[in-house]
Structures are given as structure tokens and as C-alpha cells.
Amino acid sequence: MLIWNNNTDNMAVGPKAIIHLDRLRHNYNIVKTTAGGRRMMAVVKANGYGHGAVESTKALAQEGCDFFAVFTFEEAVELRDAGIEEDIFVFSRSRHETFAEAVDRHITLNISHANDVDALAGFHAETGESPKVHLKVDTGMTRLGITMEEVESVLKQIKDSEGIRCEGIYSHYATADEGDLGYANEQLKNFNNVLEIADALGIQFSIKHFSNSGSVLNLPESGFDAVRVGMLLYGAFPSDEVPAELDIKPVMEFRGPIVHVRRVSAGTQVSYGGVWTAEKETTIGVIQTGFADGFPRPWYAGGCVSYQGNRYPIAGRVCMDQLMVDFGDASPNEGEDVLFFGENETDSIRVEEIASAIGSTPYVLLTAIHGRTERKYFKPS
Ligand SMILES: Cc1ncc(COP(=O)(O)O)c(C=O)c1O
Structure with missing residues (x-):
């Protein structure tokens, strides 16, 4: 079994789903008690x-x-x-x-x-x-x-x-x-x-x-x-109409690497269809993850990623293999990951939030993770 231990040598170039097996076990106990x-x-x-x-x-x-x-x-x-x-x-x-x-x-x-x-x-x-x-x-x-x-x-x-x-x-x-x-x-x-x-x-x-x-x-x-x-074990609520009081934790952390960063001037159009244009000078990061890897494509409109504790909007349509992020005046580092959904020490976006924003469900979004997304199993040492 691949154990991911925060060692950067072990980082894949593309999207990854880090599976927190400790959280799965935690959720199991919570649900069993409930x-x-x-x-x-x-x-x-x-x-x-x-x-x-x-x-x-x-x-x-x-x-x-x-x-x-x-x-x-x-x-x-x-x-x-x-x-x-x-x-x-x-x-x-x-x-x-x-x-x-x-x-x-x-x-x-x-x-x-x-x-x-x-x-x-x-x-x-x-x-x-x-x-x-x-x-x-x-x-x-x-x-x-x-x-x-x-x-x-x-x-x-x-x-x-x-x-x-x-x-x-x-x-x-x-x-x-x-x-x-x-x-x-x-x-x-x-x-x-x-x-x-x-x-x-x-x-x-x-x-x-x-x-x-x-x-x-x-x-x-x-x-x-x-x-x-099923769903509660994986740390998501099945819908937004159930009481969301259980302390379940998202088991999957879905993230992808920043592979290119550049400054663009106001008026620069980003991605397919020209549906997104920079309103002012800003920093655009290219993330190596696309809808072919399971990223929910409709999430570009109003969607975001999280990086070092802050959320940044997705800029323009999600492509098959990549997506772009508007980092504003922040200085993101190439090689580091942004979080799409899940939770880590600095960032958190619940999959339920994305599901409800795009009219989908956590079932669809979690089972869609595929393509080149590499699963890594995290066990705390
Ligand atoms: C027959 C059956 N039982 C139980 C479940 C588990 O459902 P849930 O993930 O909502 O707990 C499923 C999931 O679709 C199912 O098909």
C-alpha cells in the first residue's frame, strides 16, 4: 500500500486524492454510536x-x-x-x-x-x-x-x-x-x-x-x-436536508499542483470561450488537474480552490487536464498543491459545498475521482 507521509519527494506531478484512513476509522465509530x-x-x-x-x-x-x-x-x-x-x-x-x-x-x-x-x-x-x-x-x-x-x-x-x-x-x-x-x-x-x-x-x-x-x-x-x-463513513452528509451535527471528517483530500505562475494585465482573457477576463492586473496560476481527472467542471462559475489558508477563484472554464486560478496579488509557489475539496492543516472546502453550488451531490463528486488522479493513503505516523 502506498503510504503518503508528507515527503515532497513522493509528490506526484498531477492530481492526487489523499485518503485519510484515520478519518475513515473515526467516522466509522461515530456512525456506529449514532x-x-x-x-x-x-x-x-x-x-x-x-x-x-x-x-x-x-x-x-x-x-x-x-x-x-x-x-x-x-x-x-x-x-x-x-x-x-x-x-x-x-x-x-x-x-x-x-x-x-x-x-x-x-x-x-x-x-x-x-x-x-x-x-x-x-x-x-x-x-x-x-x-x-x-x-x-x-x-x-x-x-x-x-x-x-x-x-x-x-x-x-x-x-x-x-x-x-x-x-x-x-x-x-x-x-x-x-x-x-x-x-x-x-x-x-x-x-x-x-x-x-x-x-x-x-x-x-x-x-x-x-x-x-x-x-x-x-x-x-x-x-x-x-x-x-456509505456516505457518512467517507465524511460527507448525504444531502443538505439532514441534521449535519455528527463530527464526521472528510476522508478524501483532492488536490492538484501549481505548475505555472504568471502576472497578467487587466483585460487578459483566460481559458476556453472567453468567459473570464482579468478586471485588473493579477497573478494567474495554472493547476495540473482537469475534468478528465474528476474535477467537477461546472464548479468554475463561482468556484474556488484553497491555498495556504485562503480561497482563490477559478479563472475561466476548467479544461480537460488543467484549470487556472486567479491568485490576485498573492505569490503562489510552483510545485505546491492547491486544495479542491477536503481538509488539511491549512485548508478546507467541504465537498457538500461544491455539490450544493453546482446542483450535484457528494456521491457524484466523490465517485467521479478518476483519470490520472493518484490515490495516496495517509496514515499518521
Ligand atoms: C442498496 C444500498 N444500500 C445502502 C447504500 C448506502 O447509501 P449511503 O451512501 O447513502 O449511506 C446504497 C448506496 O447507494 C445502496 O445502494
Whole structure:
């Protein structure tokens, strides 16, 4: 694992995402306490929301997390190949050809359709084995999951099929991070109805789970046996409609180097389209990071970077590989980094601030970090 230790010899020329694993562990403990100490299923899909799935999972496992969720089967295999031994759950629609490997590698799959139950029963009849599964119920998201109308028949099908190891049942909120919780409460009511039907049929699930980050904050009564949390672990609030009182810290520090500095006179036009012109003589710095690296392009209008404790406006449109900053009369140093979002000793810009300014979300901005951006894992010495 690459450990970044503030040694300038180790600095890459281009953009970097410094991942503060100590903050990830701190956030885990805060969220676990907030969720009443419940079991945590840490969501590390999409490369750990852009933070690196393997490194994030290892850090969380060291902190005691024993359940991880990914989206694709291949993401689960990647974690197993990296030596992760804790439980791993796959959210995506099960592919029946993965059953054998799921059994071998102890990967828990999702049942979201009556056909999945048939396929599992068929697999068990052939092999005498069955992967562990959780049943997904669609209580209102209208994505994967059996519908409310199908619940009773699919539950009966599970009960009557031999060898199905249905450990859990779950659902997913569509609006738990919104100010108006009316729809989320309807979904919760639906889920409770499903649990009553299962109870009446004599089916026991050892793990019932519903909560994501929004509902950990907004609907603590839906914690059930485990909470599936992603965004809060990475140190951002899922929306600006949740109470933002938890002391979570941004795990990713996204920054890029100043590669060129020059003085320009009033009236100088900067970047594509001529949408930005210097109003007076000023210092323009060129930063080697662009939208191809994950920098949020719309953030140029009204956007800024932070350098040595001060914020400076972005000058003109963000390019594919570079962006320009108006440093005014400051004297920035070539080779040093500016901060785009995250937090370090001198600078701080919350990703939520950018998301709300450009009509996006922290989910989009964090998972967009890619291209030539180099991830470096910071562990305090
Ligand atoms: C099924 C499911 N559960 C839980 C989560 C975690 O959500 P959050 O990052 O808001 O905690 C996600 C993320 O999209 C998800 O798809």
C-alpha cells in the first residue's frame, strides 16, 4: 500500500486524492454510536465511493467492521482476492452462474426476483449447496426487489424450497435524506408489513436491514439489525436536508499542483470561450488537474480552490487536464498543491459545498475521482 507521509519527494506531478484512513476509522465509530451500536454493513461499492475499496475495507475491518457491501460480484471477488475475510454482500441482480463461486468464496448474494429463488433451488438440487442470500423487497424505490404484491408468494416459495440459506431481508429508501419524510415513512410501513407476513409464515431472518446514511440521521427507528452506510463513513452528509451535527471528517483530500505562475494585465482573457477576463492586473496560476481527472467542471462559475489558508477563484472554464486560478496579488509557489475539496492543516472546502453550488451531490463528486488522479493513503505516523 502506498503510504503518503508528507515527503515532497513522493509528490506526484498531477492530481492526487489523499485518503485519510484515520478519518475513515473515526467516522466509522461515530456512525456506529449514532446507530445505537448496531452491526454496520459498510458500503464500499464503486471503489469505496472513489476512496479505494480494498484499502477502505481493510481500514474499517481493523476498526471492527465485519460486513461489507459492494455492487457487483466482481467487486466482491476483488476484496476476497485482497485477503478480506469478513462477510461481503453483493447488491446487484444475482447472476446464476456466480452461485458456485459465491459458495466457495463465502460471498452473500441478493434475491430480488422469484426467478432467483427457482435458480437457487435448481442449484441446490444439482450440487447440494447454496450461497447465503438476502431477500430484497421493493418498498417504494422501484429498482431491484420483489414487489409488495409478490411478497407473500415469494416468501412461501423460499419456505418451500429446500436448501435456500436466506439469512437476511432488506429494502432501500428513496427519500430518507429529505426534509419531508412522508414517503420514507410509507416505505418503512411497507417493510414492517412484509416482516409481519414473514412472521405469520414462520420465516425467521437473522438480519433485517433498511437504513442508509440518510435514515441513520433521519429515521433512527428503522435501524433494525444492521445499517448499510456509505456516505457518512467517507465524511460527507448525504444531502443538505439532514441534521449535519455528527463530527464526521472528510476522508478524501483532492488536490492538484501549481505548475505555472504568471502576472497578467487587466483585460487578459483566460481559458476556453472567453468567459473570464482579468478586471485588473493579477497573478494567474495554472493547476495540473482537469475534468478528465474528476474535477467537477461546472464548479468554475463561482468556484474556488484553497491555498495556504485562503480561497482563490477559478479563472475561466476548467479544461480537460488543467484549470487556472486567479491568485490576485498573492505569490503562489510552483510545485505546491492547491486544495479542491477536503481538509488539511491549512485548508478546507467541504465537498457538500461544491455539490450544493453546482446542483450535484457528494456521491457524484466523490465517485467521479478518476483519470490520472493518484490515490495516496495517509496514515499518521
Ligand atoms: C442498496 C444500498 N444500500 C445502502 C447504500 C448506502 O447509501 P449511503 O451512501 O447513502 O449511506 C446504497 C448506496 O447507494 C445502496 O445502494
